[in-house]
Amino acid sequence: xxxxxFRYAAMNAGKxxxxxxxxxxYHERHQRTLLLKPHVDNREGEDVIxxxxxxxxxxxxxxxxxxxxxRELVERDIQAKGKLDCVLVDEAQFLSPEQVMQLCQVAxxxxxxxMCYGLRADFRAQxxxxxxxxxxxxxxxxxxxxxxxxxxxxxxxxxxxxGRVLRExxxxxxxxxxxxxALCRKHWQLDQPIPPELxxxx
Ligand SMILES: [Zn+2]
Numbered sequence: 001x002x003x004x005x006f007r008y009a010a011m012n013a014g015k016x017x018x019x020x021x022x023x024x025x026y027h028e029r030h031q032r033t034l035l036l037k038p039h040v041d042n043r044e045g046e047d048v049i050x051x052x053x054x055x056x057x058x059x060x061x062x063x064x065x066x067x068x069x070x071r072e073l074v075e076r077d078i079q080a081k082g083k084l085d086c087v088l089v090d091e092a093q094f095l096s097p098e099q100v101m102q103l104c105q106v107a108x109x110x111x112x113x114x115m116c117y118g119l120r121a122d123f124r125a126q127x128x129x130x131x132x133x134x135x136x137x138x139x140x141x142x143x144x145x146x147x148x149x150x151x152x153x154x155x156x157x158x159x160x161x162x163g164r165v166l167r168e169x170x171x172x173x174x175x176x177x178x179x180x181x182a183l184c185r186k187h188w189q190l191d192q193p194i195p196p197e198l199x200x201x202x
């Protein structure tokens with residue numbers, strides 16, 4: 001029986017690197033994968049996956065829009081290209097709960113394993129809709145760990161503007177000047193995106 005896997009983290013935990021490694025392993029065994037990524041905005045390069053480490057850039061097989069029916073998309077792919085061995089989804093936090101259920105149907109009724117990689121919580125420490133649904137439905141859930149500057153596990157993908165932690169605003173920001181950094185819950189609450197000794201410099 002095929003399973004649905006969810007690998008989640010705060011940012012910078014190497015999710016895309018691991019996804020591409022899994023994809024590579026399938027291809028090495030001459031097996032076929034379908035690489036998907038939700039459409040979020042019209043940022044340049046959104047149809048590729050480019051890990052922070054290394055210089056690999058991989059084009060996705062299909063972008064997932066709000067109206068995309070994932071079970072149908074996978075069925076069409078199998079009809080056109082034959083047996084499919086794995087569906088891989090990057091940025092799975094942006095899937096709708098309905099699309100997560102469709103991916104469960106891909107595993108349950110088409111017998112194709114589905115591996116989703118994504119963020120657990122947004123900068124407000126709220127679950128992303130896709131991640132909440134995956135937490136509820138995935139067969140196999142694993143956290144990819146990353147650390148805050150203090151050394152504790154980072155759980156929040158903090159949105160930073162002018163050295164301060166932002167806690168309100170839209171979940172998805174398009175074209176802002178904000179940056180993101182992985183923080184532990186404590187330093188997210190204390191509004192300390194960098195160590196105090198560095199903050200006082202200059
Ligand atoms: Zn910390």
